[in-house]
Amino acid sequence: MTLKALFYLMGFMTLASAVFVAASKNLVRSVFMFFVTLLTLAGLYVLALADFIAITQIVIYVGGILVLILFAFMLSGKETLANLQQQSSNFISISKLPALLLAVLFFIVLINILFKSDINNLQWVKEAVAGKNTFTPTDNTVNNIGINLMTTYLLPFEAISILLMMALVGAAHLSRKENKT
Missing domain, CATH: 1.20.120.1200 (NADH-ubiquinone/plastoquinone oxidoreductase chain 6, subunit NuoJ)
Known part of the structure; x- marks a missing residue:
């Protein structure tokens, strides 16, 4: 395949x-x-x-x-x-008309951009290829990100994980049913 x-x-x-x-x-x-x-x-x-x-x-x-x-x-x-x-089970209704019109307009803009742009002849793509500023599967960017994440940015990474855990515990506590006895 x-x-x-x-x-x-x-x-x-x-x-x-x-x-x-x-x-x-x-x-x-x-x-x-x-x-x-x-x-x-x-x-x-x-x-x-x-x-x-x-x-x-x-x-x-x-x-x-x-x-x-x-x-x-x-x-x-x-x-x-x-x-x-x-x-309401109606997929298309009057109350959903603005969202439907916005989605159709967005789709028309995307199709217009797709047909009018010549991706192979874009100036910034030509400059990147000419300057050999492209990524290959052998680049070690994932390795560099992992090293930076576990050294330079370890404290913010752990602070965010603790914040997310506190939010999850708080959401579970707020949604718990209280026994009114």
């Missing part, structure tokens, strides 16, 4: 799972398809030779944000979930 075919397959899986997340009425299925969306997006980063961003995608979004969404889902009461399920 060529890289181009693999890219198109991963792109299709990412878009299909994202559309399913947005259109699904079942919250549990949406959360698990969001997991698929984030993992296939990490796969696209790997294909783009952005290994560090792919690993960050998996660790932060799949490992952190998605787990936080699952906690919020599990800690929410049945009444809240029932209210979410009973909301």
Whole structure:
């Protein structure tokens, strides 16, 4: 399987799972398809030779944000979930018209840029290739980021992790049901 075919397959899986997340009425299925969306997006980063961003995608979004969404889902009461399920089921309605118009306008702008730009003849791309200012798979950028993260930036990294843990504990405490006896 060529890289181009693999890219198109991963792109299709990412878009299909994202559309399913947005259109699904079942919250549990949406959360698990969001997991698929984030993992296939990490796969696209790997294909783009952005290994560090792919690993960050998996660790932060799949490992952190998605787990936080699952906690919020599990800690929410049945009444809240029932209210979410009973909301308007119309995919297109008058109340959603401004968002739909904005999405269509954004799509038109993207398509216009795609057709009018000649990516291979951009000046900054030519200058980067001429100056040999490009990344290759053998560059050690991930190694340098890891060394800097565990030496120079260790204190801010640990402070952020403690802050996020405190936020998670606080959210769990606030969402806990109190017994009124």
